[in-house]
Amino acid sequence: MTTDELLAVLRLQGAPKIGDVTLKKLIAHCGSAQAVFEEKRQNLLKIDGIGTHALQGLYDGEHQEAAVDEFEYIKRNDIGFSYFMDADYPSYLKHCIDSPVLLYKRGDINLEGRKLISIVGTRNITSYGTAFCEKFIEDIAPLNPIIVSGFAYGVDITAQKAAVKHGLQTIGCLAHGLNQIYPKVHSKYLLDVEKNGGFYTEFRSSSNPDRENFLKRNRVIAGMSEATVVIESAEKGGSLVTADIANSYNRDVFAVPGRAQDKYSSGCNNLIKQQKAHMLTSAADLVYLLGWDVVKKATPTIQKQLFIELEPTEQSIYNYLQKDGKQLLDSIALECQLPIFKVSSTLLNMEMKGIIRPLPGKLFEAI
Template sequence: MTTDELLAVLRLQGAPKIGDVTIKKLIAHCGNAQAVFEEKRNNLLKIDGIGTQALKGLYDGEHQEAAEQEYEYIKKNHIGFSYFMDADYPGYLKHCIDSPVLLYKRGNINLDNRKLISLVGTRKITSYGTAFCEKFIEDIAPLNPIIVSGFAYGVDITAQKAAVKHGLQTIGCLAHGLNQMYPKVHEKYVQDVEKNGGFFTEFRSTSNPDRENFLKRNRIIAGMSEVTVVIESAEKGGSLVTADIANSYNRDVFAVPGRAQDKYSSGCNNLIKQQKAHMLTSAADLVYLLGWDIAEKETKTIQKQLFVELEPTEQSIYDYLQKNGKQLLDSVALECKLPVFKVSSTLLNMEMKGVIRPLPGKLYEAI
């Protein structure tokens, strides 16, 4: 992208009353960002959805000056960027109508691997959520996915630290400019993240981590990934907004179930109950439902790690299902010489552990 074109894009972004959808319409009509400012105002008003309010302030010299200042910051600090029409722009995000026209970036981001997973959840992660998050990333690591999150407290930083630990690329989507880091306490993780991925943001160096920015940031997290996983969430929270956005983009959403009385499982349980998310009890669930290719050796690695804590009754049922394939509950009870009520409750426990999965027709199979 030429300097003049980048300046024109920055100028469009800085104009009030114009969002990403409108900017894309203007660029599509005129051919490029520079041409927007060369086109006659009356011709721009003929574009569907473009009114006088949208164009108000477009030609204000103040925005030109702000664009020049941001360009100097980008140049001075060697800030990278991805334009929505360029090949290096996140592929999944490109298909979202409201995706950012321009993303600023830092680090060593490589999006050639298309298995992108967003992990989100409460900032007040529990020991249960931490253990599940770390185990999930350990188990999914053989697939070498890219782990995307928001670099915030709780689930975000837990996921990104686990990704670094297992040598996975991880991307933090920020709600502010790249001239700062929020929360400040996470600055100690920046270097590791940049070595193993990096950061994306749509916000300029003059932007602070304001509340509304986090909501805008959530659409990037949901949009750039193939699948969004909610680890833990209270009944209301930003991660549920991210899940809703992912659903609106027709992306798969998974949620980790928890006990009904646990505050930070209620949001996930509701997503599952309302059929807004698949239940996630293990990495194998996600691999199976998405149909991701995985080598036999890697499958065994994931499975081996899943059934090390089975009780004797669970082990007996698992061995039977593994040997005989899909089976009805009554058949399991009969062959394992257990009462039906005992098998029913045991199967539920095993499903929560992620070693078996229920199928249509009241069938069960070992993972």
């Protein structure tokens, strides 16, 4: 992108009534951001969905001055950027109608040919959530995905630290400009993330971490990835908003189940109950449901450790399902010579361990 085109994009973004959807319409109609300012106002008003309200303040000189200031900040601080029409713009995000026109970036991000998973959840992560998150990333690591999150307290930073630990790229999507970091206590993780991925934000250097910015940031987290994983969440929270956005983008959503009485499992349990998310009990669930090709060394990593933990009854059922494939509850009870109530409770435990999965038609299969 040329300097003049970048300045034009920044100037358009400064107009108070022009959002990303409207901005894309203007650029598509005129052919470039520069051409928008060269087009006659009456012609712009002929564009579907563009009215006088949208163009209010478009030609104000203050926006041009602010654009120059931001351009100077970008150049002075060696800030990278991805334009929505460029090849390095996140491909999944490109398909979202309200995606940012411009993303500022910092670090060593390489998206080419890579799988992306967004991981979100409560800031008040429990020991259960921490253990699941770390184990999930350990098991998914052989597939070399990029882990996307919000660099916030709790689930976000747990996921991103685990990604760095296992040599995975991780991207933090921020709700403010790149001239600061929020929360400040996470500044100690900046270099590790930048060396193993980096940061994206749509917000200028003058933007603070205001509440509405976090809601906008959530659509980037949801839009960037093929799937969004919710580790833990209370009944209300930003991670549920992210899950809703991911569903609106027709992306897969996964939620980790927990006990009914646990406060920070209620949001995940509700997502599963309302069929807004697949139940996630292990990395193998995600691999299977997304249809990812499993790297040969990934299968033992996911299954061998779980296999060691099987009790005798679980071992008997698992061996049968591995040998004979998908089976009904009655068939499992008959073959394993167990009462149905015992098989039913054992299957539930095995599902929670991630070694079997239920299928339509009341069938079960080994993972």
